[in-house]
Amino acid sequence: MELDMQKKLLRFLQTGTFTPLGGSRELKVDVRIICATNRDPLLEVEEGRFREDLYYRVHVVPIEMPPLKERGNDITTLATHFLRVFAKEDGKKFNGINRDAESLLKRYAWPGNVRQLQNVIRNIVVLNNDTKLAIEHLPEQMTSGPKAPKPKSPQPTLSQPVPPVTQDVSTSSQLSESTVYSGNEHTTEPPKGITIRPMWMVEREAIQQAIDYCDGNVLNAAVLLELSPSTVYRKKQAWETEEDEQQYAE
Structure with missing residues (x-):
């Protein structure tokens, strides 16, 4: 303020x-x-x-609201509420949560608090059609423990210069088309049988597939894609504007 x-x-x-x-x-x-x-x-x-x-x-009557992870049974109460509300909206059959899933919901840290819980439940309702929310419905970051960081490869120091990469001429013809050299030479074509498309094309197809899957509901599609609805709306509008300009030019 x-x-x-x-x-x-x-x-x-x-x-x-x-x-x-x-x-x-x-x-x-x-x-x-x-x-x-x-x-x-x-x-x-x-x-x-x-x-x-x-x-x-x-600061007359201060009330401290603890984070979701410290609110015990409130987690399952809120999760059950969201589950029934979203199931009713989407015409699904969910009506409760399994005991194992409840225990996992209570143990999770919930860094995004109630908003994260709401989005997780909505994602489950959109993607599934069971009667009870079970552990297999929960996202991987909740069911699998924290991943150990990848070990860092040792970096060469000035006292240990990197030896130059050498290649035996007699065996160079045996290298496959997908080999990438560590020097200035490298292949620009992908291996046979693999098609690589531009990132913008992959992104557009993924967003459109999610919208089609949700019967045109951009909000549900944004939940599936883990994007904000405004981002999906903005990209969709940009594509439609570009298509209109192309048709006008023709």
Whole structure:
């Protein structure tokens, strides 16, 4: 919140009056103010981004909302609620969660809190048509533990120069077409039987397939693709505009 806006809010809390936008006289109201933030208010005050006097005006009955991972049975309660709501919207048969799946939902860290839980349940409902949510329906990042980082290959130092790559001329003719040399020479054609397409084409086909699979529902398609709906809408509109321009040019 900008400091100027904070000043206006402070005056409103002090007097209970405000002047509507475009108005010429003050109005008096009787309201209660509920504030929410995902930042540390005291730290914001110390950093000069939040007025100290305003902080003590709104910090009357503080309520700390713990993250989802610390809310125990609330996780399964919310998951069951989302499951039934989305099942009803999409005409699916889901009506509950298996006990093993409930235990896994409670153990997961949920870095994205309730929004992540909501998206996970919606993804499951869109892709499946069972009656009970089971472990096999959950995404891989939840069912498999944290992956160990790949070991780094040793890097050569200045005291250990990389030896030049040599090639026996007598065996060069035996190399396959897919061989990539470590020098300046390299093949530009993919191996036989493999077709490589531009990334924009692969992206467009993936998005269109998801939209077709969801019967034109861009929101459900965005959930499947793990993209924001605005991104899908923007790309789809850009493709349609390009097609219209091509037809006009013809």
